[in-house]
Amino acid sequence: MNLNIVVIGLSVTSSWGNGHATTYRALIEALARRGHHVTFLERDAPWYRDHRDVTNPASWRVELYQSLKDLPRRFGGLVRNADLVVIGSYVPDGIAISEWVTTHARGITAFYDIDTPVTLARLEHGLEYLSAAMIPRFDLYLSFAGGPVPQTIEKRYGSPLARTLYCSADTDIYRPQVARNRWTLGYLGTYSDDRQPVLEQLLITPARKLSSEQFVVAGAQYPEGTVWPGNVSRIEHLSPDRHPAFYAEQRFTLNATRADMKALGFSPSVRLFEAAACGTPVISDRWPGLETVFEPSREILLASGPREVLEILRDMPEDRRRSIAEQAHRRVLRDHTSDHRARQLEGYYAEALAHRRRKTTQFPASRPMQVAEI
Template sequence: MKPISFVFLGLSITSSWGNGHATTYRGLLRRLAQRGHGVLFLERDLSFYAENRDLPSPPYGRTELYRGLDDLRARFGGAVRDADLVVVGSYVPDGAEVGAWVTETARGKTAFYDIDTPVTLKQIERGGAGYLSPALIPRYDLYLSFTGGPTLERLERRHGAKRARPLYCAVDPDEYFPERAPPRWDLGYLGTYSADRQPTLDRLLVAPARRWGRGRFVVAGPQYPADMGWPTNVERTDHVPPGAHRGFYGAQRFTLNVTRRDMIEAGYSPSVRLFEAAACGVPVISDDWPGLDELFEPGKEILVARSPEEVLHLIRELPERERIAIGQRARERVLARHTAAHRAEALERYTRELLDEQDAPERRSARGAGDDDVDVGSRPGEEVRET
């Protein structure tokens, strides 16, 4: 098949500091490039990410930085105009203006990639997000969503999305796989501080740590307030770069998945950390939310906890053989359905569907009006046989 030319405008691919977007884009673009497609990623040159770039030059496709809207239009207008699909991501600086320009400029198809769908919709219902306006949603040909389930229908019926499709986060199995190492921690968590996640983190990790003084715990991620008052048996680190994720997960007996409030309400919103840990064969203890049981089988591939007591029971009482088996079954599920290659295949399929629809009127026009149901190689009344 003919390769597809993609242009992405995303929050960041060069820096994973304080965001989950970079690792998502890295895996997706790497697999698209491996499938033979042309890939250009455009990133706003922000000082915050410039100071924390852990992959300044991704070795797949092409990545370019731009200084602002004028620079974007001047240097990359041709690429946007000529691409088969232009994808604008959530939280892109001045994203609403970028999206308006993209949908006016592109001759191919356009898509919005929402890595924060429930948060976005809350903002849209209050009047709009800085990166997406209510009027802009119907202008995109495709709405790609980190959230599946009923939210997809809501996007189409209530917000006018032409076509809403799931494109969940994923994991790159070349980067995330089991490492054999002596465990340093009984339970760990990796995630940027979020005020609406913190009560769950307190309940499912901090409280168990206070109750089990001999246990070993770790919380990694930036932006936590300095006055958090962690128990002495909770180790803290500000940032774990993607290259060290595998070792970080592998040093935990269990890892914790905590979901933001808006994601819980919407359901069907798995975190990338959930897939990463599972791919490393580490058993995951998660809070509960709609759709979780469609991704992993509770009790067999994932463990669900609602209280400190349940967490302590799992990390202290679960037999070691079962602990290892749960991690292995979760890894098998991820490899079967939730890798970056699966997401690249899905995006390719969505894009070809759009391009086929775009080409169909041109093919009908070429055949001539009224000839839609007649094979051009046959005469009226003559049976058309397939060969």
């Protein structure tokens, strides 16, 4: 089954200030390895244009467009004839694009919600990239949150088929490296108001207490004037190809969860999988469903406040630290690689196609096939 897949997403060319790019790249590379033809359509936004770290992928295609009107003019035939068209969250003019795609495409249409906790928390108040009325029009809703969330999307919003598609680690890139530990604890992530208190509690406060140890925070968009302890290094941005070496230089790395993700639960960050794939033990804040992704105390360490972090950093024997890293690495290889996600998507596509055929047999009313304008 070699599929022609079109993805319309926020950005795949730039990892600056967003986690979408690495998620898309891992999934698309895996799909391409499995013989599928993938084209990614991205709005040519200046803030991503200035920070591009992928321009010419070898095994799949990227096309940039300037405006909403470009899509039907340049890519109408591509979208109409694709086996699967996927629209991602936070796409500019996402509602208008979704209306066009779900009317125009002949193949299976899917919404890939890389921001499911944010979407569900704010959907009733209005979003620029998705409306509640659009959800039933997609054949498939791919949720970044697992557990009971897909069933909720089906029951509350009328999705014909909602399934979990977590992020993953591309193990061709994210794998253990041998390096000297420069930092006792590090963190990689874009600034977020609702995540900053977790960072303060679980990294900044321990750094102040352990003044002789070195810490690091890497990521874009932190406010100017933020005061960091003298033993906390700052890195403005790291391209994905530098992530493995960065993880290798940390004794432990921190996972800090946004408020909407924590409230909904079952919403692992891409950094969890990438750090574990690199063999770096993870300290995470607590949230519902984490135990379905990694086993606490065996594959991941949990902390609610600075005291627990300090106990881990001061007291954990080296053999236990290494054991946790090794067990997490094995779990990624078993359950959370990009190849796992590509296989899952293939299965969901087949499921959606069978559902479409059953529905067409029961209700044979024709579906409009062509709309020239958005």
